Amino acid sequence: MAHQARLTVEARREQLLDLGLRLFGTKPYDEISIEEIAQLAGMSKGLLYHYFPSKRDFYVACVRAAAAQLRRLPRPDPSLPPFEQVGGILRVYLDHVRANRAKTHAFVRGGIGCDPEVLEVTETARRAVWESMLAGLRASEDEHVLRFAVRSWVRFLEVMALDWAESDIVDKEAVIDVCVAVLDTAVRHARKSRADLPLKTG
């Protein structure tokens, strides 16, 4: 019975996060009240506070849940050539962003995205992406330009994905083609710079 009760608490928490993900995706943070959340969840404010002590705590938990959803997206076959893997990941990512565009917009551009705890969640999610890319590229610690280029590409992709998802008119494969080509160019030129150009300080 105790186990059953714990599951119910966990399931209830998941339901609240689902609700929050939808809610914060459609309305600005400042326009959402604890009262509204409680009402939509069909529970008292007191019970809601039992799960999340404040609106900010609830929001941070929702951002964490969104980041976890992103981590659970299916991964391509690791035996494929690297750039085919990238194309496969982008297809899955773009579909996810389109299916969750209001939420993505809220978390990338609005809400309380500069709250230190929220920033830490989104930066950790980005870091996981570029670190796995750099590992795939067998990048060494001193390939600075390559590291900058891959980090920068992750932002490039974010803007492309959100612009595409919000426009609703452009073919997904055209966006994937640009993103893959840009990554290829960024990696090749970053590595060329290492071979061709003297590294200077200052």
Next chain:
Amino acid sequence: MAHQARLTVEARREQLLDLGLRLFGTKPYDEISIEEIAQLAGMSKGLLYHYFPSKRDFYVACVRAAAAQLRRLPRPDPSLPPFEQVGGILRVYLDHVRANRAKTHAFVRGGIGCDPEVLEVTETARRAVWESMLAGLRASEDEHVLRFAVRSWVRFLEVMALDWAESDIVDKEAVIDVCVAVLDTAVRHARKSRADLPLKTG
């Protein structure tokens, strides 16, 4: 005399903005108090409030001043080929970011960057950049992928520039080479997509 007094008020305001740009570049927004600003400026809190009604107003004015500095950076010779012009702009921009890296970091990544008024200033500054690029590329309204790609490249450049300025170890020309090559690839592939691929909806 009245004219002289107005100039002095304007000059004093400029001095305060200079101070703010240095201050917000070195310390988190939340750790800076109106008392500290007034003390560093050598004026009473009352007089400071005469110039800026609140810390937030002061911060927003500083962000506007930083955006104005960016707009005043020298422009390359418009008779040069487009990608040489881009290289020239990037040289000037990277030097500016390196000379102002703490400030750039604060405005791009920290502070109250998600404050709606601050977001409007930074988005307006970005829009000016990509609109002038799209004009230079003679992009039509329906070149959606090209528009997304140029917007995304502006973010790519921001991350590259800040990573580079904060690392202090990588040759500037290597960063410029990557950024120019990525822009070239993004533009070519975005335009190829228009020619090669059918535009679909959904």
